[in-house]
Amino acid sequence: MNRFLLPLGVFIVLVIFLWMGLSLNPREVPSPLINKVAPTFRLPQLHDSAKTIGPEDLRGKVWLLNVWSSWCVTCRQEHPLLVELGRQNLVPIYGLNYKDNRDDGLALLKSSGDPYVLSAYDREGNVGIDWGVYGVPETFVIDKSGLIRHKFIGALTPEIIQSKLIPLIKELNGA
Amino acid sequence: MHSKLLFLVLLLLMPLVHAAPTVVTKDDPVLEKRVMDLSTHLRCLVCQNQTIADSNAELAVDLKNQVREKLRQGQSEQEILDYMVKRYGEFVLFSPLVKSTTWLLWFGPLLLLVVGLGVLFAVLRQRRKMMQRAPALSADDHARAASLLSGKEGEGHS
Numbered sequence: 001m002n003r004f005l006l007p008l009g010v011f012i013v014l015v016i017f018l019w020m021g022l023s024l025n026p027r028e029v030p031s032p033l034i035n036k037v038a039p040t041f042r043l044p045q046l047h048d049s050a051k052t053i054g055p056e057d058l059r060g061k062v063w064l065l066n067v068w069s070s071w072c073v074t075c076r077q078e079h080p081l082l083v084e085l086g087r088q089n090l091v092p093i094y095g096l097n098y099k100d101n102r103d104d105g106l107a108l109l110k111s112s113g114d115p116y117v118l119s120a121y122d123r124e125g126n127v128g129i130d131w132g133v134y135g136v137p138e139t140f141v142i143d144k145s146g147l148i149r150h151k152f153i154g155a156l157t158p159e160i161i162q163s164k165l166i167p168l169i170k171e172l173n174g175a
Numbered sequence: 176m177h178s179k180l181l182f183l184v185l186l187l188l189m190p191l192v193h194a195a196p197t198v199v200t201k202d203d204p205v206l207e208k209r210v211m212d213l214s215t216h217l218r219c220l221v222c223q224n225q226t227i228a229d230s231n232a233e234l235a236v237d238l239k240n241q242v243r244e245k246l247r248q249g250q251s252e253q254e255i256l257d258y259m260v261k262r263y264g265e266f267v268l269f270s271p272l273v274k275s276t277t278w279l280l281w282f283g284p285l286l287l288l289v290v291g292l293g294v295l296f297a298v299l300r301q302r303r304k305m306m307q308r309a310p311a312l313s314a315d316d317h318a319r320a321a322s323l324l325s326g327k328e329g330e331g332h333s
Contacts, residue, residue: 026223029220031263032265033261129238132262132264134221
């Protein structure tokens with residue numbers, strides 16, 4: 001009897017680890033930028049290439065930076081949620097239009113609604129790399145002092161917005 | 176006949192058509208070599224088991240361009256790796272750093288080998304002890320074994 005206990009124990013430990021592995025998402029790489037100062041940039045605005053936008057302009061506010069593109073299907077799924085969130089006026093949403101064609105980006109905002117206060121236009125995707133973006137959409141939460149407090153990888157869902165995003169924004173605004 | 180020949184020629188030309196876009200004509204082969212060398216140390220985050228050197232995913236191409244740009248600006252290899260780690264985390268390094276949380280990863284296989292050898296030797300020694308403790312055969316046993324082996328003793332289980 002005893003000599004079966006050891007292999008059985010090893011087997012059970014293995015199953016526990018494999019089971020845990022099933023619920024992990026290898027595509028979600030945690031960002032090292034959390035609680036760090038948001039990387040600075042100065043980009044032309046999507047609507048008006050003569051004007052620029054950068055994180056410095058938003059000091060003292062809690063804001064979202066949503067990385068999006070017109071060619072990104074998941075962004076389109078997420079888009080109505082952002083429009084809805086923008087309507088609630090809980091938090092200003094800024095867009096980072098990532099590796100997009102200016103006209104395509106503008107056309108999408110025109111047809112599906114524009115949840116963004118402003119969108120920065122990152123044609124080459126260099127700002128994206130600076131922010132550690134490896135897929136769109138991604139959404140960063142930046143606090144009043146300019147620190148990145150959270151990064152949502154992939155599309156936001158109603159559940160994530162209700163259970164994580166809104167409480168976090170309330171907490172950051174209260175502090 | 177003519178059309179067959181033409182077809183054959185076109186067929187033979189096909190690899191050239193395919194190869195043409197992949198030919199890289201960069202002005203600085205030394206820089207290009209450094210870019211490729213450094214790229215083999217960086218993981219492609221959208222195709223995670225590849226380095227950005229192996230991958231043609233859009234992000235990988237962008238990252239290679241960043242590497243090239245930074246090398247051109249005179250940054251060192253280490254500075255660029257540090258930059259990538261700051262942006263994407265240590266996961267971006269293709270071979271994990273050796274530190275306390277990765278010791279098991281690096282030395283686990285060695286540990287398994289040592290444990291395996293230990294078990295092997297323990298089992299072998301135990302087996303030898305059992306052999307020594309086994310009672311010696313008597314003369315009768317030897318005789319019976321000999322007859323069994325020669326097949327003369329027909330009775331039994333066959």
